[in-house]
Amino acid sequence: MEALTGTVDRVHSDLISISHEVHARPELAFEEHFASALLADALAGQGFAVERGIADLDTAFVGRSGTGPLRVAVFAEYDALPGIGHACGHNIIAAAGLGAGIALASVADDLGLTVEVYGTPAEESGGGKVLMLQRGAFDGVACAGMVHPAPFDVVRTRTLALADLAIRFTGREAHASAAPWAGRNAGDAATVAQVSLGLLRQHLEPGQQLHGIVSEGGTAPNVVPAAAELLYYLRADDAESLGRLAAHAEDCFAAGALATGCTHTVGEVSPAYTELRSDDALAAAYRAAAVAIGRSPVAPEYERLVPLGSTDMGNVSHAVPSIHPLIGLETDGAVTHQPEFTAAAASESADRAVRDGALALAAAFAAVAEDEDERARLVTRAAHGGGSDGGGR
Structure with missing residues (x-):
């Protein structure tokens, strides 16, 4: 955790700048040219090998670092909503995903990782991840994850x-x-x-x-x-x-x-979009990491009571062991898809969510990579072409 923390803190100001820049220039589904280029350039600046326009989508990309057998995918969303901009806080998702990827890259050699940060367009409407999945963009990936802002912290997010x-x-x-x-x-x-x-x-x-x-x-x-x-x-x-x-x-x-x-x-x-599945091991590792940095996720027995929506991450989770936790920020009672949440997504609390989300996500993947049994499960599963193995529901 110490090495990951040091890396996230080193790039913290850059992550916050990126979050605010994406927030200030909201772009709709498949039109996220500014955000996509901004994130891809940032990854290239950190030494990632970046491929743009993947899966025949102009605003999709992947940045890779490391050569280890365990391929870890971190997702960055960056599309906005018509009329109310980043009322779902995808600017936070983008910056936190970027930070998690950079942090994992700093320990990739020690943990035997290939770290892949995917820019995934059109989550609000368009199903960017579904198209990328269908076109083979995630073939061979061992596990995947992202964090999504909300008024509270939830580890095993339930979606419809x-x-x-x-x-x-x-x-x-x-x-x-x-x-x-x-x-x-x-x-x-x-x-x-x-x-x-x-x-x-x-x-x-x-x-x-x-x-x-x-x-x-x-x-x-x-x-x-x-x-x-x-x-x-x-x-x-x-x-x-x-x-x-x-x-x-x-x-x-x-x-x-x-x-x-x-x-x-x-x-x-x-x-x-299919319903979301959370991988048991990744979820447990994320909960431990979130608690360690001072977060207070909803207790597991209450997670199914949390209001929910839908996400194309659900489709990915049926093919690749995944997590999609919610990272909490102060919203004064506002919920996602309200103009007040748009304002909250560029607040000091949102900036803390960027840091904490990046660190907790990176720590969760690192913990699973260090667990010999879980590592073997994920690597073996990816080598045999994925599909549901019952590992997480």
Whole structure:
């Protein structure tokens, strides 16, 4: 821990500067050119071999240091939200991931590590990690992790499986006063679908959610809308439950089209996100490291009670032993995806979260690397192509 602490403290001012620069220039999914270049340049400056534009994604990258058999992946997210910037604190994720990678690189030879810091775009919408996973970017990685800011510390974060859908209704224009009978109202189709979804809520299974917006609903009050669009998220405890919810939701979308004489299509905006799995050994090591530096994570028996969202890290965790702990900061009651959280993500408390997150994450990976049994499990598993081994749920 002492060597890791010394390295994190050495680059601390640079990490905070990077966090603030990313925060000040929010970029949306797949458009994170400034943040991606800033982080990649910082890694190159620390001696990492950097490859940009990996997995056919312009704003994805990987920086590598060390040549050991245990390949450790640290993830940096940096996309923002429309209108409210870094209200999920991805600037903190980026800087903490960078710090963890640099710290691990300083002990890579002693611990037999290959340290890989991945820039992963489009977590909020777009599924950057899913695309990178599908395209082989993480093949051979033994374990992976990142930290995410929140109003509290949680080690074994629980997230929901997610479907990100766009539903388009197509009707026919007509004069809304002179000849409404000649039209087919796509806006009404969207309304009927939303009413149906609202009624469906009474019958949702525990853990299932749905919420959305009308992204298109017409052009003028005196023109029957020929096109309308809904953007909806469906969430559930796991992929199986999500599949059942999706079937019910599709009936609601179809009901809107049927009732109004319109047609409809349902498309994915992003690849589906799966629920998150936390690796037992990595989670235990992270908890010990967080407590050692003065953090107070939620007790394990209460972790399932913490409010949750969804992340494309879930997909990675089904293929690679992973952790995705929450790092707490002071928010005065604000929660993620609120403008007040955006402000908190560049505060002194956020700066402490960058340091502590980098150090705890690096220490967790180092502890597992020093444990002969866990090290052998991870190296062997990676050599045999990954897949779920039941090591962590």
